[in-house]
Amino acid sequence: MILATLGPEGSYSEKAAKQWNKSGEMHYCDDIQDTVEALLHNEVDYSVVPVENSLEGSITLTLDLLVEHHLTIVGEVVVQISHCLLAKGKHSDIKIIMSHPQALSQCRKFIKKNFRNVQLRPVLSTSLAAKLASGSTDTAAIASEESAQKYGLDILETNIQDISENFTRFIVIGKDTPHATGNDKTSIIVYLQKNRPGALHEILEEFANKNIDLTKIESRPTKKFLGDYLFHIDIKGHIEERRIKETLEMIKDKVGMLKILGSYPAAL
Amino acid sequence: MILATLGPEGSYSEKAAKQWNKSGEMHYCDDIQDTVEALLHNEVDYSVVPVENSLEGSITLTLDLLVEHHLTIVGEVVVQISHCLLAKGKHSDIKIIMSHPQALSQCRKFIKKNFRNVQLRPVLSTSLAAKLASGSTDTAAIASEESAQKYGLDILETNIQDISENFTRFIVIGKDTPHATGNDKTSIIVYLQKNRPGALHEILEEFANKNIDLTKIESRPTKKFLGDYLFHIDIKGHIEERRIKETLEMIKDKVGMLKILGSYPAAL
Numbered sequence: 001m002i003l004a005t006l007g008p009e010g011s012y013s014e015k016a017a018k019q020w021n022k023s024g025e026m027h028y029c030d031d032i033q034d035t036v037e038a039l040l041h042n043e044v045d046y047s048v049v050p051v052e053n054s055l056e057g058s059i060t061l062t063l064d065l066l067v068e069h070h071l072t073i074v075g076e077v078v079v080q081i082s083h084c085l086l087a088k089g090k091h092s093d094i095k096i097i098m099s100h101p102q103a104l105s106q107c108r109k110f111i112k113k114n115f116r117n118v119q120l121r122p123v124l125s126t127s128l129a130a131k132l133a134s135g136s137t138d139t140a141a142i143a144s145e146e147s148a149q150k151y152g153l154d155i156l157e158t159n160i161q162d163i164s165e166n167f168t169r170f171i172v173i174g175k176d177t178p179h180a181t182g183n184d185k186t187s188i189i190v191y192l193q194k195n196r197p198g199a200l201h202e203i204l205e206e207f208a209n210k211n212i213d214l215t216k217i218e219s220r221p222t223k224k225f226l227g228d229y230l231f232h233i234d235i236k237g238h239i240e241e242r243r244i245k246e247t248l249e250m251i252k253d254k255v256g257m258l259k260i261l262g263s264y265p266a267a268l
Numbered sequence: 269m270i271l272a273t274l275g276p277e278g279s280y281s282e283k284a285a286k287q288w289n290k291s292g293e294m295h296y297c298d299d300i301q302d303t304v305e306a307l308l309h310n311e312v313d314y315s316v317v318p319v320e321n322s323l324e325g326s327i328t329l330t331l332d333l334l335v336e337h338h339l340t341i342v343g344e345v346v347v348q349i350s351h352c353l354l355a356k357g358k359h360s361d362i363k364i365i366m367s368h369p370q371a372l373s374q375c376r377k378f379i380k381k382n383f384r385n386v387q388l389r390p391v392l393s394t395s396l397a398a399k400l401a402s403g404s405t406d407t408a409a410i411a412s413e414e415s416a417q418k419y420g421l422d423i424l425e426t427n428i429q430d431i432s433e434n435f436t437r438f439i440v441i442g443k444d445t446p447h448a449t450g451n452d453k454t455s456i457i458v459y460l461q462k463n464r465p466g467a468l469h470e471i472l473e474e475f476a477n478k479n480i481d482l483t484k485i486e487s488r489p490t491k492k493f494l495g496d497y498l499f500h501i502d503i504k505g506h507i508e509e510r511r512i513k514e515t516l517e518m519i520k521d522k523v524g525m526l527k528i529l530g531s532y533p534a535a536l
Binding site: 033052053054055056057060061078101105121122162163165167169198200201202204205207208211214215216217218219220221223224225226227228229 | 320321322323324325328329346369373376389390430431433435437466468469470472473475476479482483484485486487488489491492493494495496497
């Protein structure tokens with residue numbers, strides 16, 4: 001089994017992929033888009049991409065790719081994120097800090113307090129930042145402990161994110177929806193017919209009436225005009241369950257577009 | 269009147285600030301956080317910050333600052349964004365493209381098609397990118413036409429964003445809520461008491477019952493744990509209107525937290 005994931009080696013995405021399947025062979029990609037395309041081009045069996053972080057919120061590129069392409073979510077993985085400051089040199093040598101933009105955001109307060117005049121350089125992944133930082137003494141990386149070992153960097157600080165509880169949820173994208181396990185989630189995208197008062201309320205009412213739990217609702221722009229949204233919704237339950245199936249059928253009649261992304265075992 | 273806005277000169281934020289108040293004196297800030305802090309420290313009368321783009325969605329840092337600080341939204345401005353590729357050198361000289369991360373995202377397809385092997389360098393604003401690009405021939409900037417003039421760059425391409433209709437909504441933050449004009453919006457942040465089925469539905473029901481139009485709903489992480497959200501909601505109407513005031517009072521009793529950010533004239 002081949003899993004596409006954000007590279008290079010040592011990334012949180014790789015950690016997520018291994019958490020989902022220990023024995024899978026890794027196929028490292030440059031960015032989220034390439035990771036998804038590896039699956040679309042049948043180069044891999046599954047793609048593992050981040051979708052949501054507990055500090056920074058949704059990874060909007062992933063949400064947008066779920067809208068653009070025909071993709072099936074077959075699983076989810078939650079990974080604890082513990083950012084470290086990694087460098088070849090000393091604290092006082094650091095002139096540049098590299099990391100993924102999300103990681104830089106997650107450590108905003110730490111950076112502002114300790115490195116007010118340092119240049120921040122966003123790169124495509126935390127592990128790439130570590131790889132690049134290994135080439136000079138004036139550059140530090142914000143990345144995982146694993147990356148320090150992988151690229152021979154010293155760990156100058158640990159757990160530097162703004163809030164110590166930091167988790168990222170990854171989704172596993174594949175081809176076939178797994179059967180119900182009794183603890184599942186279903187992900188959908190809804191476009192309301194008209195932006196009229198109460199349209200969203202009517203949809204949520206269907207879930208409330210059937211006592212279906214919403215675990216997430218997130219709006220994304222349709223990219224057509226300002227104030228026009230799609231809603232990404234996660235609910236508890238599996239499409240094989242009758243009440244889920246019936247509710248989704250009811251909703252389908254009320255909305256402009258309903259895209260079912262898949263049902264899969266819940267991570268927690 | 270002094271307006272804080274994202275600098276340097278030539279930024280879209282400055283355009284928004286001028287659209288809101290032609291005669292205001294500009295106070296240029298390095299980033300969104302500094303722009304908001306300028307108001308908190310009484311260095312300016314108003315701060316103008318981006319909150320939402322029609323392609324990329326919410327500017328999450330702005331939403332998070334609205335949660336963290338005591339701020340009053342007193343106005344909104346919508347600016348049409350038309351990104352250009354600006355450089356001193358020729359198309360074939362370009363090795364680095366600089367811009368604000370949001371602008372780089374908005375031009376993702378253009379870059380992937382035309383500059384697959386170019387290094388992308390995110391910086392704090394589009395106008396800063398233009399300023400920096402003016403120093404070398406191998407660096408291009410994605411920024412406004414105004415920035416080209418300001419920093420003496422050639423316009424190599426115009427309207428390079430993925431979709432030609434590209435608008436950014438800015439909010440004006442100040443001290444006092446303006447009176448109702450008859451075409452107003454009210455912005456609130458809601459934290460639901462429990463993440464139970466139907467909690468969000470109950471809130472939206474209050475709006476639907478009173479025929480109050482939701483113009484926006486967006487979830488943001490509480491940063492406490494994964495799956496725990498705040499909701500940023502914009503509705504049509506002014507807090508001075510009885511039905512708005514009464515509905516918000518009713519909602520206040522049902523939720524864990526209700527923060528009213530302000531009522532202000534709608535831009536469109």
